[in-house]
Amino acid sequence: MQNKNELLRSLPKVDEALQALRETIEHYNIPRRLAKKGVRAAIDSVRADILAERYEHVPTGEEQWHELLQRRLIQIHQPHYQRVINGAGIVVHTNLGRSLLPDDALSQLSMGATSYSNLEFDLTTGKRGSRYTLVEDIICDLTGAEAALVVNNNAAAVLIALDTIARGKEVIVSRGQLVEIGGSFRVPDVMAKSGATLVEVGATNRTHLYDYERAITENTALMLQVHTSNFRMIGFTSQVSAEQLVGLGAEKNILVMEDLGSGCFIDLSQFGLPAEPTVQDAVKSGVDVVTFSGDKLLGGPQAGLIVGKKDTIDKIKKNPLNRALRIDKFTLASLESVLRHYYDINEALTAIPTLRMISEEAGVIKRRVQRFLRRTKHIEDKLCTFKMVKTQSMVGGGALPEYCLDGWGVEISPQQIDISTMERGFRSLRPPIIGRIERERYILDFRTISDKDVKDLVDVLTGYFHGDAVGS
Numbered sequence: 354m355q356n357k358n359e360l361l362r363s364l365p366k367v368d369e370a371l372q373a374l375r376e377t378i379e380h381y382n383i384p385r386r387l388a389k390k391g392v393r394a395a396i397d398s399v400r401a402d403i404l405a406e407r408y409e410h411v412p413t414g415e416e417q418w419h420e421l422l423q424r425r426l427i428q429i430h431q432p433h434y435q436r437v438i439n440g441a442g443i444v445v446h447t448n449l450g451r452s453l454l455p456d457d458a459l460s461q462l463s464m465g466a467t468s469y470s471n472l473e474f475d476l477t478t479g480k481r482g483s484r485y486t487l488v489e490d491i492i493c494d495l496t497g498a499e500a501a502l503v504v505n506n507n508a509a510a511v512l513i514a515l516d517t518i519a520r521g522k523e524v525i526v527s528r529g530q531l532v533e534i535g536g537s538f539r540v541p542d543v544m545a546k547s548g549a550t551l552v553e554v555g556a557t558n559r560t561h562l563y564d565y566e567r568a569i570t571e572n573t574a575l576m577l578q579v580h581t582s583n584f585r586m587i588g589f590t591s592q593v594s595a596e597q598l599v600g601l602g603a604e605k606n607i608l609v610m611e612d613l614g615s616g617c618f619i620d621l622s623q624f625g626l627p628a629e630p631t632v633q634d635a636v637k638s639g640v641d642v643v644t645f646s647g648d649k650l651l652g653g654p655q656a657g658l659i660v661g662k663k664d665t666i667d668k669i670k671k672n673p674l675n676r677a678l679r680i681d682k683f684t685l686a687s688l689e690s691v692l693r694h695y696y697d698i699n700e701a702l703t704a705i706p707t708l709r710m711i712s713e714e715a716g717v718i719k720r721r722v723q724r725f726l727r728r729t730k731h732i733e734d735k736l737c738t739f740k741m742v743k744t745q746s747m748v749g750g751g752a753l754p755e756y757c758l759d760g761w762g763v764e765i766s767p768q769q770i771d772i773s774t775m776e777r778g779f780r781s782l783r784p785p786i787i788g789r790i791e792r793e794r795y796i797l798d799f800r801t802i803s804d805k806d807v808k809d810l811v812d813v814l815t816g817y818f819h820g821d822a823v824g825s
């Protein structure tokens with residue numbers, strides 16, 4: 354039993370600790386105010402441990418204190434926002450930043466960031482221009498749409514479209530499509546916020562054209578189709594096609610909108626994946642408005658793309674909400690780069706990381722795993738073992754929820770600690786490693802680990818298993 358009061362009395366004073374750490378502070382160029390905050394927080398947390406009689410992490414002696422405070426100081430000085438290694442095997446992982454940009458998008462991004470640009474300046478007339486013209490013609494080329502607009506994200510795209518078309522009016526949606534996408538995007542809630550009234554039709558599993566037809570009143574402004582994204586219904590189900598709705602809409606003079614969610618330009622069935630509706634298909638079906646995300650299957654920056662018939666898109670552009678939801682210059686810069694790749698589909702498949710990872714053959718992933726295993730032989734000993742395993746990766750981003758991509762990965766089995774301790778430890782590395790635990794096994798899926806990641810992975814794992822981090 355330790356003496357609580359004695360331990361409390363032995364806590365270092367903030368100013369003395371800072372004095373003892375001045376070399377570290379100077380070396381890392383840590384602002385004094387931040388250093389003070391870090392040291393105080395570290396001492397406070399040890400004090401809380403002592404008061405709660407949790408003694409296992411309480412430093413004993415000057416050296417241990419020095420180490421603890423030094424570690425905390427370096428930590429507090431590191432950016433909160435940092436790179437991680439995605440070994441979870443979910444390509445469009447919303448929590449890990451969704452899509453990665455192609456390399457050439459970076460030069461446009463940094464151009465926009467570090468120089469003045471023609472963001473809203475028409476170089477031909479010398480007058481004020483519109484930021485949207487920088488990408489509108491490309492989006493129309495690629496999708497076949499008459500007009501296009503880009504806003505902050507797809508949630509914003511749906512909101513502004515509904516607000517423009519249906520504020521104060523009724524919108525008909527099938528009960529089978531009233532989904533929650535996650536991250537608090539729920540179709541009924543967005544509808545309410547836009548000031549439109551939701552009219553649900555059909556049953557959960559089946560909706561027919563006559564359900565829409567019967568629900569139409571003189572107050573109906575829109576029939577909305579929502580891609581169910583991260584959710585699938587199987588069994589006795591049926592939904593009405595966009596073409597059918599367009600036919601009904603033309604007859605009754607009601608607009609039709611489709612929220613595609615992921616919004617892919619490429620037919621993924623060529624990679625053995627189930628066919629997802631492409632943006633081109635949606636446009637061809639004749640719907641008035643199509644909305645989709647920039648950073649899901651499209652593989653670009655966070656954005657919401659709105660394409661469709663010119664008269665409707667023009668109205669959306671004029672909605673004052675557009676000013677509030679507008680995209681910034683970095684998004685525009687990188688979005689244009691990404692979109693340009695789609696003029697050549699084969700090029701897009703190699704240049705755009707999201708598409709590259711989805712379409713990568715299992716054999717290529719396997720060779721990456723083998724390279725990793727050759728380079729980690731020195732780590733494997735009594736501390737851990739690595740084993741090549743088959744994996745099932747997911748596309749993510751609400752696309753193809755029940756479908757898996759066959760790939761390869763590494764199972765890491767710690768010998769002296771349990772898996773959850775190791776998993777936690779991996780998350781505190783620089784860069785943190787995010788894996789997945791599958792039936793009590795820790796797996797790193799190499800579909801989402803690039804060649805570039807492998808080197809860092811080897812380095813941080815070496816540090817973890819051979820450094821002093823094990824068990825902490």
Ligand SMILES: *Cc1c(COP(=O)(O)O)cnc(C)c1O
Binds near residue numbers: 534538647656657750
């Ligand atoms: C993902 C998704 C959204 C939201 O898109 P964000 O770009 O994340 O705002 C909206 N609708 C559907 C169907 C989606 O899949």
